[in-house]
Amino acid sequence: MRAMVQHSYGPPEVITLQETAKPSPGSKELLIRIQAATVGPSDCAFRQGNPFMIKLLYGLSRPKFAVGGTELAGVVEAVGEEVKHFKPGDRVLGMSVKSFGAFAEYKCLSEESPLAVIPDNITFEEAVGVCDGGATALTFLRDKAQLRKGQKVLINGASGAVGIYAVQLAKFFGAEVTAVCSGANESLVRAAGADFVIDYTREDFTKTHKAFDVIFDAVGKRFFPECKRVLTANGMYLTTEPRMSTLMQMMWTSLFKGKRAIVATAGLMQNKANLTYLMELTSSGTLKAVIDRRYPLEQLPDAHKYVETERKKGNVIIQF
Ligand SMILES: NC(=O)c1ccc[n+]([C@@H]2O[C@H](COP(=O)([O-])OP(=O)(O)OC[C@H]3O[C@@H](n4cnc5c(N)ncnc54)[C@H](OP(=O)(O)O)[C@@H]3O)[C@@H](O)[C@H]2O)c1
Known part of the structure; x- marks a missing residue:
């Protein structure tokens, strides 16, 4: 072969x-x-x-x-x-x-x-596409953040594989979604369902006046200390990047009430149920590759x- x-x-x-x-x-x-x-x-x-x-x-x-x-x-x-x-x-x-x-x-x-x-109405490319990014976004938003209807979530790196499915899943879970991407990708993330868009080349989201229940840094570019200011009192910062500093912050913040940092290796946490769920959401048109x-x-x-x-x-x- x-x-x-x-x-x-x-x-x-x-x-x-x-x-x-x-x-x-x-x-x-x-x-x-x-x-x-x-x-x-x-x-x-x-x-x-x-x-x-x-x-x-x-x-x-x-x-x-x-x-x-x-x-x-x-x-x-x-x-x-x-x-x-x-x-x-x-x-x-x-x-x-x-x-x-x-x-x-x-x-x-x-x-x-x-x-x-794979359901009949999904191509091989769509199936594997949704899985690459969708499985990670699902683990972070549903399992780690336990994202709920009405919560405010900010997704940094919203145009990447993890980010674009995170936007779609967060909308599906009923959250208000702020997507952070460059201006060139604004229409892409809006089509995925973003309610608000921040162009990171013009505006630093960590300096906005809004507070978020969940900040998901899908591209691992920002740190917990700089995001803390724009988290709600019990808000959660999640990142795909397993830095030593974030792992230490995750352990420390788990001991107290208040703002928390979370990092996970979602790839190792996948199972049949997650993939089947992603296929159902894609088959019904909720998720688009x-x-x-x-x-x-x-x-x-x-x-x-x-x-x-x-x-x-x-x-x-x-x-x-
Ligand atoms: N922890 C885990 O379990 C896990 C699982 C899967 C992936 N990952 C990691 O997650 C990360 C993201 O993966 P991915 O496939 O989504 O990446 P990707 O698709 O390659 O990310 C590219 C996107 O990131 C955006 N981007 C680049 N720099 C940015 C910045 N400074 N701020 C905001 N957006 C920026 C780009 O948009 P612009 O062109 O507009 O800048 C581009 O659309 C990777 O580091 C990957 O290794 C971790």
């Missing part, structure tokens, strides 16, 4: 197209013929082995898993004899957070993995280069 392989950490050019052995499913696994995958900042971080924690977890001198990519959508080609809930021909969305491997034509996933059947660019598999290094500009809007899709 064709796979985009990297045997060392480094720039996008370390990833090259190679012929590798097609995997065969174990007794509890599905063999998926991949139709679409996504590239995001985490894929670039894994490729580089930066931050250093990645090397500690996934190989000090070279990546333990030579094929990257975590979100995938495709068709089940075969199943192991003990698989109960999936069959050949099923269209599925899956996450491979433990062994990566989405940047190849085939991947075997355990039936226990985060997996969902926002796809910026598409690249064929062999142009994966170019996709990485684009993602590293930090300008992508919604998702970057890899086509097979």
Whole structure:
């Protein structure tokens, strides 16, 4: 099968197209013929082995898993004899957070993995797009912030993959949404449902006179101390960026009532229920996939280069 392989950490050019052995499913696994995958900042971080924690977890001198990519959508080609809930021909969305491997034509996933059947009215690209960003936004807003109807939420980085689905989910949960993005992306975030938009190139949201129940920094660009001023008395600051300082603030603020800081690794917290829920919301039209660019598999290094500009809007899709 064709796979985009990297045997060392480094720039996008370390990833090259190679012929590798097609995997065969174990007794509890599905063999998926991949139709679409996504590239995001985490894929670039894994490729580089930066931050250093990645090397500690996934190989000090070279990546333990030579094929990257975590979100995938495709068709089940075969199943192991003990698989109960999936069959050949099923269209599925899956996450491979433990062994990566989405940047190849085939991947075997355990039936226990985060997996969902893709409804007929959703394309593979839409399914995998909504998953890349939507799953993270869901974990932060529904599970961590427990966002409620009528609350005021500010989403920083609202035009990125996490941000654009956070805007849509926050509206669905009944919150009043202030989206922070550059002026060029204002129409995009308004179409996603934002009630108010702050252009970060002209205005610093931490200096506004409004207070927010929840500030979700989807791109991890602002710090808890600077956001505190514009949080309500029991307001919550959430960030996707696991900095040491924020982890310390999270521990400290959990001891008292008042303003809190939260960071989470949402990728590791995904499950079938979340993916199925995202598919239901997409099937009903509540969530809409926002796809910026598409690249064929062999142009994966170019996709990485684009993602590293930090300008992508919604998702970057890899086509097979
Ligand atoms: N903790 C977790 O579990 C978890 C899970 C998934 C992702 N992440 C992390 O979450 C972050 C966001 O991922 P993503 O895929 O949403 O990123 P992304 O799509 O690559 O973000 C790009 C977007 O960020 C906006 N942006 C760039 N600089 C900004 C700034 N200073 N202020 C506001 N917006 C800015 C850009 O808009 P403009 O062009 O308008 O600037 C662009 O639309 C990444 O760091 C990723 O690694 C964490």
